[in-house]
Amino acid sequence: MNYVTTADKTQLYFKDWGTGRPVILMHGWPLSADSWDDQAMAIADAGYRAIAYDRRGLAAQVSRIAATTTTRWLMTWQQLSNIQGLKMRYW
Numbered sequence: 518m519n520y521v522t523t524a525d526k527t528q529l530y531f532k533d534w535g536t537g538r539p540v541i542l543m544h545g546w547p548l549s550a551d552s553w554d555d556q557a558m559a560i561a562d563a564g565y566r567a568i569a570y571d572r573r574g575l576a577a578q579v580s581r582i583a584a585t586t587t588t589r590w591l592m593t594w595q596q597l598s599n600i601q602g603l604k605m606r607y608w
Contacts, residue, residue, distance in 0.1 A: 521570070523596035525589075531570035531600065535561025541597065542569040568600065 520528045532550045534557045542553040542560075550569035557567035573589060 519600075521597060521600050523593060525592070527573060527593075529570050529573070529593065529596075531568055531597075532557065533600070534558060534567045535565055537565045539566045539568055542567060544569065544572065546572075568597070570597065 519531050519533060521531055522528050530550060540560050542557060544550060544552045550571050553569040557569055560567040573593065
């Protein structure tokens with residue numbers, strides 16, 4: 518299993534397909550990164566890198582957090598850059 522550790526030591530599970538420019542896929546409640554399998558394969562087949570991760574407190578995440586905040590959500594996006602080879606732009 519692939520995990521990325523955030524600044525607050527939360528470990529988030531992620532799935533990774535393909536190469537090229539990254540497309541980050543975020544699921545809704547109460548799903549998991551697995552919900553993106555079909556779409557991620559199509560994105561990878563189109564020449565992109567698809568990355569789906571389990572949101573805080575859901576699915577295969579090791580560290581459970583009862584509540585999430587906008588600050589934690591934004592911190593998660595920033596910490597996704599810890600995934601090997603991922604270069605993210607922030608708009």
